[in-house]
Amino acid sequence: MTAPEVNRAFRHWAALLLALVPLVALAAGCTLHDYPQSSLNPQSDYAWSIQHLLEQLTFWVVVIFAFVQLLILYVVIRFRARPGAPMPKPVHGNTALEIAWTIAPAIILALVAVPTVMAIFKTQSKPAAGALQVKVIGHQWWWEFQYPELGVTTAGELHIPVHRPIAFDLETADVIHSFWFPAMGGKRDLIPSRTNHMGFTADSIGTFPGQCAELCGLSHANMRMKLMVETPADFETWVSGQKAPPAEPDSTSLAGHGKLEFANGVCITCHTIDGVSAGILGPNLTHFASRRTFAGSLFESNPHNLGRWLTAPQDQKPGVIMNWKTLGVTLAPEQVNALIAYLQSLK
Ligand code: HEC
Ligand SMILES: [Cu+2]
CATH class of the missing domain: 2.60.40.420 (Cupredoxins -  blue copper proteins)
Known part of the structure; x- marks a missing residue:
């Protein structure tokens, strides 16, 4: 190689390395730790069915991407211009190829549709028998939670027992809101004068943040909520506390x-x-x-x-x-x- 060639090759590689820096930085951000509202952190059957779909599809997308890139590389190298080579022969149309590259994507799309439609049906299914009923009412800009069977009404913080199916009835007192606990799945809209439904079974104990996911006015971003997934015993304790009459303070205090x-x-x-x-x-x-x-x-x-x-x-x-x-x-x-x-x- 001559000196300018070496120089050029060096600059070439340096540019490539530099381009990798933001990629590495981006990938380093891929930790769930600091992102409690990540939807890639499934904690319920609903969220897992979406996660599985995403994992499957991502796998096949990567396989297809790699295949296409390798094919391009092969073609670029194999058919590159060489000094002294004759002009390539112009080619027009290849029926077999065209049929193949129409049918192949159609098959791929059909294969993608099967698990997708299955996941859609699964996340829309009727709640299991024995599910705990919770009525969610969206208000500008806070969440009301009612447990009709238990006679409990609360706001902002939703308590549920772990491993028990929950059947949500979603309603709104004013405009459209959207119920969303990223770790549990969702989102599902709350529409004026109708009741939407949704259900999930949480599979781990903990506190999970949620957020209204439909622009609903000035304080939409301030319409948050918390989900407390508890052991059945802790949940029972919470329920009996909520059913008790309010504390009666000493009148002189x-x-x-x-x-x-x-x-x-x-x-x-x-x-x-x-x-x-x-x-x-x-x-x-x-x-x-x-x-x-x-x-x-x-x-x-x-x-x-x-x-x-x-x-x-x-x-x-x-x-x-x-x-x-x-x-x-x-x-x-x-x-x-x-x-x-x-x-x-x-x-
Ligand atoms: C015009 C109706 C109205 C009046 C009057 C009113 N509030 Fe409120 N209050 C609300 C609404 C609506 C919210 C929810 C606001 C939000 O989070 O967007 C709220 C929220 C609260 C909260 C927070 C509750 C929670 O769990 O999020 C407290 C505490 C509270 N009000 C106390 C009071 C007290 C004390 C008074 C009387 C001095 C009062 N409010 C008068 C409408 C009212
Ligand atoms: Cu909102």
């Missing part, structure tokens, strides 16, 4: 004072606390303190965050109807503190 603030204020027009109020525009607060997060699972439930929420909810969550400006509410810091104490007593 700060929480007792907060209860009066609640019962005599605007709160009762929108919120239910069993035995205290029956509003339905906001989350049921009967066992508010049993939840780790609030306002569409957006904030951790602690006095600091609750203080900010009760002082100016409209500044914490854009568009929220719990809006002190439009409702003309002002709460003094003492009122806020009493309400926090009361809310935190509602275990």
Whole structure:
């Protein structure tokens, strides 16, 4: 090789290596660890049927891709221009080849369709007998969960027992939302004035994040939820806690004072606390303190965050109807503190 040739070859390889850098960086990002909402982390029968489909199809796509690339390489090398070679003979049409490359993709597509349609039917199937019924109601911008058989209503945090099929009825109080726990499968839309269905059986214990997956207004991105998959015993404990009447604070305590603030204020027009109020525009607060997060699972439930929420909810969550400006509410810091104490007593 002459010097300019070596130079050119060197630059060639250097460019190739450089092009690999972003690829390697990209692949290094492929860890599930920091992405709890990854949909490649199946934890239910539903999610596994999609994962299996994806794995199968990816395998065949890679095989076909490799085959085509090898074929191209072979043709490029085998039929490259050589010094002194005659002009190649022009060829037009080859019936056998054309039939072959029409039929082959058709067969491949048919083979792809079989497992795909099977997975679609599987994820649309009726829930197994003995499934636990859960009614999901989407609201701008929070999730309500009702367990009709158990007489329990909660918000933001969905508790289910592991290994038990769950049958969801999906409804909305306002616009279209979409129910999505990536680790469990989904998504499925909540459509005004109709009930959609979906079911899955979670196969591991843990807490999994979820998110509304259909643009539903100003705080769509703040419409989150948590799924707590528990042992049957832990789930039973949670249910009996939810069925119990709300805690009754000592009337002379700060929480007792907060209860009066609640019962005599605007709160009762929108919120239910069993035995205290029956509003339905906001989350049921009967066992508010049993939840780790609030306002569409957006904030951790602690006095600091609750203080900010009760002082100016409209500044914490854009568009929220719990809006002190439009409702003309002002709460003094003492009122806020009493309400926090009361809310935190509602275990
Ligand atoms: C106009 C109706 C309305 C009024 C009045 C109202 N709220 Fe709300 N509240 C809501 C709505 C709606 C949400 C859910 C907001 C969201 O997450 O998007 C909410 C959320 C909350 C939450 C978080 C609940 C959860 O689990 O996510 C608390 C706590 C709360 N309100 C307390 C109060 C208190 C205390 C008052 C009275 C001082 C009050 N609210 C007055 C409508 C109202
Ligand atoms: Cu949404």
